[in-house]
Amino acid sequence: MKAIVYSGTGASSVLSLVERDIPDPGPGDVRVRVVVSGVNPTDWKARSGTSIAFPDVVPNQDGAGVVDAVGDGVDDVRVGDRVWVYLAAHGRPTGTAQEFTILPADRVVQLPEGVGFDVGASIGVPAMTAHRALTVHEHGPSRLAPDALADRVVLVQGGAGAVGHAAIQLAVWAGATVIATVSSDAKAELARAAGAHHVLRYPDDALADRIREIASDGVHQIVEVSPAQNAALDVDVIANHGSIAYYANNNGDEFTAPINPSYAKNVRWQGLLLYTMGSAAHHAATEDISAALRDGVLPVGESAGLPLTWFPLEETAAAHDAVETGTTGKVLIRVSEEDA
Ligand SMILES: NC(=O)c1ccc[n+]([C@@H]2O[C@H](COP(=O)([O-])OP(=O)(O)OC[C@H]3O[C@@H](n4cnc5c(N)ncnc54)[C@H](OP(=O)(O)O)[C@@H]3O)[C@@H](O)[C@H]2O)c1
Numbered sequence: 001m002k003a004i005v006y007s008g009t010g011a012s013s014v015l016s017l018v019e020r021d022i023p024d025p026g027p028g029d030v031r032v033r034v035v036v037s038g039v040n041p042t043d044w045k046a047r048s049g050t051s052i053a054f055p056d057v058v059p060n061q062d063g064a065g066v067v068d069a070v071g072d073g074v075d076d077v078r079v080g081d082r083v084w085v086y087l088a089a090h091g092r093p094t095g096t097a098q099e100f101t102i103l104p105a106d107r108v109v110q111l112p113e114g115v116g117f118d119v120g121a122s123i124g125v126p127a128m129t130a131h132r133a134l135t136v137h138e139h140g141p142s143r144l145a146p147d148a149l150a151d152r153v154v155l156v157q158g159g160a161g162a163v164g165h166a167a168i169q170l171a172v173w174a175g176a177t178v179i180a181t182v183s184s185d186a187k188a189e190l191a192r193a194a195g196a197h198h199v200l201r202y203p204d205d206a207l208a209d210r211i212r213e214i215a216s217d218g219v220h221q222i223v224e225v226s227p228a229q230n231a232a233l234d235v236d237v238i239a240n241h242g243s244i245a246y247y248a249n250n251n252g253d254e255f256t257a258p259i260n261p262s263y264a265k266n267v268r269w270q271g272l273l274l275y276t277m278g279s280a281a282h283h284a285a286t287e288d289i290s291a292a293l294r295d296g297v298l299p300v301g302e303s304a305g306l307p308l309t310w311f312p313l314e315e316t317a318a319a320h321d322a323v324e325t326g327t328t329g330k331v332l333i334r335v336s337e338e339d340a
Pocket of ligand 1: 248
């Protein structure tokens with residue numbers, strides 16, 4: 001089988017295409033024939049990081065495909081199942097940039113009938129992060145379902161990003177009033193297509209006023225990609241007992257926030273990291289996301305607010321570069337044909 005590997009960290013040029021034997025799944029593991037591999041910022045960041053824990057690593061956490069073998073003790077996943085996977089390369093060297101990958105059964109989730117592999121490969125990192133961001137609040141729901149966020153206002157900073165896109169879709173599905181911020185008219189179109197009820201441009205000195213015009217009592221939950229730039233604005237527009245779920249360090253590694261209004265409003269600054277948030281949060285996310293997929297509310301593609309940019313497996317390095325340089329939407333790799 002074909003696999004993309006790297007044996008030392010660095011620029012995307014460390015990635016190379018190799019031929020390997022197809023591995024057999026061990027007890028509790030599942031082998032997936034990968035159809036589509038999804039690329040996220042975490043994949044190029046890991047590749048360009050300081051070190052790797054294995055002799056070599058196949059990159060990419062996300063993907064979708066078909067189960068083609070299961071190990072002993074696996075009874076909830078069957079050969080032939082269409083699935084999406086998450087954290088494929090976390091704590092293991094077996095990402096999705098290869099024709100067959102091995103994962104623990106609990107990182108393999110059924111893809112509902114009619115949901116495409118392009119959707120499946122776009123879920124893991126973005127939607128699970130968005131789910132966590134929408135469910136870690138003092139007075140908000142710990143699970144998402146229709147009406148779970150009814151009567152709540154959610155502000156998604158960066159509504160045309162991959163995580164932002166998933167946050168809009170999940171929050172709208174759950175009944176929230178969703179405000180998204182974007183940096184251009186083209187991105188505004190995408191955030192609207194994702195379902196945001198209100199889309200505002202940044203930077204804008206009057207942004208806080210515009211948000212309060214929509215949410216006079218403040219926003220209850222903020223999904224924050226850039227606390228370094230937005231912390232003060234977030235505190236300005238947050239409601240009493242509101243929470244700011246921050247998941248990235250875009251445009252700055254440190255943030256300051258005004259203290260008095262933060263405590264006066266009982267603000268919760270809630271960090272989150274997919275790798276460390278815990279298996280209970282992972283399983284809650286996979287269950288709720290599966291329900292959202294069954295309801296057909298997580299489409300991808302330009303008309304759904306998430307343009308897709310495709311690469312063949314051989315061009316995985318270019319796919320990583322596309323994500324690193326900020327390609328809008330989702331970068332996907334065609335690994336094999338759907339009906340191989
Ligand atoms: N903690 C976790 O577990 C976790 C999980 C997933 C992703 N992440 C991290 O989250 C970040 C985003 O990931 P992604 O896949 O969504 O990337 P992406 O698709 O590139 O989206 C990033 C978005 O952030 C927007 N943005 C940047 N500065 C902003 C600001 N000041 N206000 C509002 N929006 C702003 C960008 O818009 P403009 O370019 O137009 O400004 C862009 O739309 C990455 O750093 C990634 O590593 C963390």
